[in-house]
Amino acid sequence: MAVSTNGDTGQPTPRRRTNRLRHRTTLAAYGFLLPNLVGFLVFTFLPVLAALLISFTNWDLLRPPEWVGIANYERLVSDSTFHRVLRNTTVYVLGTVPIQMALALLVAMALNQRIPGRTFFRAAYFMPVVASTVAVALVWRWIFHADFGLLNSALYMIGVSDPPNWLSSTRWALPAIIIMSIWQQVGFSMVLFLAGLQGVPQHLYEAAKIDGASQWDRFVHITIPMLSSTTFFVLVISVINSFQVFDQAFIMTEGGPANATNTIVFNIYRYAFQFFQMGYAASMAWVLFAIIFVVTVVQFRYQRQWVHYD
Amino acid sequence: MIKLLIRSATIVTFVGALFAASAQTTIVWSFWGDPGELPPNYEVIEAFHAAQDDVRVEVQHAPWGAYFDRIQTQMAGGTAPDVMFLNNIPSYASRGVLMPLDELIERDGFDTSTYHPGLIDVFSYDGQIFGFARDNDTNVLYYNADLFDAAGLAYPTADWNWDDLRSAALVLTERDAQGRALQYGLALEKNRYPQWVYQAGGTLFDDPLAPTSFHMDSPAAVQAIGFIADMILEDRSVPSFDAMAQLGSTTELFSTGRVAMVMTNAARMPTFAEAGFSWDVAPLPAGPDGERANTLGGAGYVMSSTTQHPDAAWTFLTFLAGTEGQSIFASTGVAVPASYANPDVADAFVNACVEGVSCDVFIAETERGRLAPNFPDWREIENTIVVPHLDLIYTGEMSAEAALTMMATEVRNFMAARQ
Structure with missing residues (x-):
């Protein structure tokens, strides 16, 4: 269409001038995008592509890679450790994300009230997010200690005579890590929910109040729908982050006992940098990528049914 | 010129x-x-x-x-x-x-x-x-002489065997009213299991550097791993390995007087030298049949x-x-x-x-x-097969015999697949 308007009269038309202007702004926009884009291409996109190629090879870092086709992916299908880490990671995601988001919303609503010490509490709940996972994990290792940990001492006091061995137990180690992660991540989601809550117009609540809506009704029919775009964002980010869980397993348990806390990324790390099987590790990384990709696409698809952007 | x-x-x-x-x-x-x-x-x-x-x-x-x-x-x-x-x-x-x-x-x-x-x-x-x-x-048996004196026990000697170690560790363990250990008898390092297997007269592979067969399901290996597990689970005179990771390390436990004996290497001596009690080292106790072995x-x-x-x-x-x-x-x-x-x-x-x-x-x-085993595939075998099965024994979820039998099958399958 744009091309056909040219040439007939040989005169510059207004349309053409706008085109040129638009062209120039487009160029400028790309110019501004460029630094970030180059960074993305060089440090993210190309390595990701390279990882895909590597996943079809056997490569120990030192000798040249050897092309093996889909052998690494075939190995994944029958690798019981990999099945275990898939299951652990899924349990971790399902365990952390919903609880963490619900708690974050609760805390955000509480800290959206005019209560004394509000700024202090906001900072306090956000602290775990900025604290180093290494330090946090070391402290939680103490908290979870079977005999002298804070948690079990508290359980003793309320009358639990045989509290779990937490990190020493194949049954309780993963829940322990989930508990710690929830504590660690609540602050981040809380800040996002707080921002969302402050964007909800007060007059909606006032109008509802006049109409006789209860507090619960106001929460369900105003807060939840008005926060849906924030909730969606928090959900997508939390799910992606949770699938990539690594530090907790690495520092707290080294994936043990008996692989009870081994996660996909920790397993990738092991195969890549402890066993020097880059190809096999890359194939796991791509499976993880595929999982996150599918889950995220599904989330975007279904957002229409519950997310409102106005 | x-x-x-x-x-x-x-x-x-x-x-x-x-x-x-x-x-x-x-x-x-x-x-x-x-x-x-x-x-x-x-x-x-x-x-x-x-x-x-x-x-x-x-x-x-x-x-x-x-x-x-x-x-x-x-x-x-x-x-x-x-x-x-x-x-x-x-x-x-x-x-x-x-x-x-x-x-x-x-x-x-x-x-x-x-x-x-x-x-x-x-x-x-x-x-x-x-x-x-x-x-x-090299590992040795460090002991806190003050705690031995307080318990009225004779110090470890070169004649000690596993039984001596186990009974001393039990005597040296102290608990509170709830049964939680205030002081452990002995602290061990998790990665030292090969020397125990050797002391029991067993072996991990026929050749630790160029293996062709795996023997962790032998009676001797079962006895060795079972012995460690018994001290952790039954006697509770040895802190579980995860609990120890949580408490710090063997070094910290020993130098703060919360464990009476520890098996570890020479690097700890400067730290122990600053502890306010008297201590010394003894050889590792001999296995049930008098076999002696240390880490190399x-x-x-x-x-x-x-x-x-x-x-x-x-x-x-x-x-x-x-x-x-x-x-x-x-x-x-x-x-x-x-x-x-x-x-x-x-x-x-x-x-x-x-x-x-x-x-x-x-x-x-x-x-x-x-x-101990040391060949290119060993790290993978140890981390993905051996340690997870040992964990099942040390946490009491499986008997040594059952877990080691499973472990041996998996290691053999692994080795067969790699050949």
Whole structure:
């Protein structure tokens, strides 16, 4: 269409001038995008592509890679450790994300009230997010200690005579890590929910109040729908982050006992940098990528049914 | 004429000196270590520079966490340091990045006989020697003499066997009203299970360096792992391995008096020396049939296969691995020298040891060292199959016999698939 308007009269038309202007702004926009884009291409996109190629090879870092086709992916299908880490990671995601988001919303609503010490509490709940996972994990290792940990001492006091061995137990180690992660991540989601809550117009609540809506009704029919775009964002980010869980397993348990806390990324790390099987590790990384990709696409698809952007 | 001669002679000497100066070769030596561990490394360089003029040594240092990534990258790029401090030699040697040393050893008649034969083996691959261990990770039984006195127990002796250890550990364990341990009898390190299997008369593989069969389901291995598990679960005189990771380390437990005995290496002595109680070391107790065994292995020095200066690197390597270099490290008193059979080196260690401690025990126990598995696939087998099954035993979820049978099947399948 744009091309056909040219040439007939040989005169510059207004349309053409706008085109040129638009062209120039487009160029400028790309110019501004460029630094970030180059960074993305060089440090993210190309390595990701390279990882895909590597996943079809056997490569120990030192000798040249050897092309093996889909052998690494075939190995994944029958690798019981990999099945275990898939299951652990899924349990971790399902365990952390919903609880963490619900708690974050609760805390955000509480800290959206005019209560004394509000700024202090906001900072306090956000602290775990900025604290180093290494330090946090070391402290939680103490908290979870079977005999002298804070948690079990508290359980003793309320009358639990045989509290779990937490990190020493194949049954309780993963829940322990989930508990710690929830504590660690609540602050981040809380800040996002707080921002969302402050964007909800007060007059909606006032109008509802006049109409006789209860507090619960106001929460369900105003807060939840008005926060849906924030909730969606928090959900997508939390799910992606949770699938990539690594530090907790690495520092707290080294994936043990008996692989009870081994996660996909920790397993990738092991195969890549402890066993020097880059190809096999890359194939796991791509499976993880595929999982996150599918889950995220599904989330975007279904957002229409519950997310409102106005 | 004479003048001319003198003049030309002067010129020749001058040119010669120039050549000599430019013939000085600089090599790179890499090692890891915390700041506290580094002084002997620089001491060695100083001594080496003082001893000869031809070779100069430059240092490439990185902390443990960053060291191996960097070395790997350099190896891949063909720019690895000429001389490297390294462990897990077979996994590198099998990838062709290390220099075989047999010809050089033969050429210079370098004396390898003061090293434990096992330490030579673990630095060999495919019948060739690739380097020399610096020290050996010998374990001994440290005991808190004050706690023994308080319990009215006799100190551990060289005649102790497993039963003596177990009953003493039980007596030395103290609990509160809720049954929680306030003081443990004995602390162990998780990765030491091979020496227990050996003490019971068992073995992990037929050959720890070139295995063809796996034997962790043998009665002896079942007995050894079961023995550890019983002390953790039944007696509760040994803290579980995860609980220990949570409490800090064997070092912390022992130096704060919360455990009466600990099996660990010489590196802990300086920390223990600052603890406010009297302690000493004893040999590891003998197994049920009197079998004795200790850990053998440690990190050491190798040469890069891509070095531009093989002769200079070899000169430095032999200095490091010879009497002088070994004595400098031995005289820190925190690691048992690998060439402990060299009397000068052994003396340097024993003399530097914490006063009043029976440091000759370390030398005697090193002689009893037996190699743990060390071959290219071992790390994967250990981490993905062996340790998870041991965890199931130590947490009480499976009996030693059942878990080791499962483990053995999986390891055998793994080995069959890799052949």
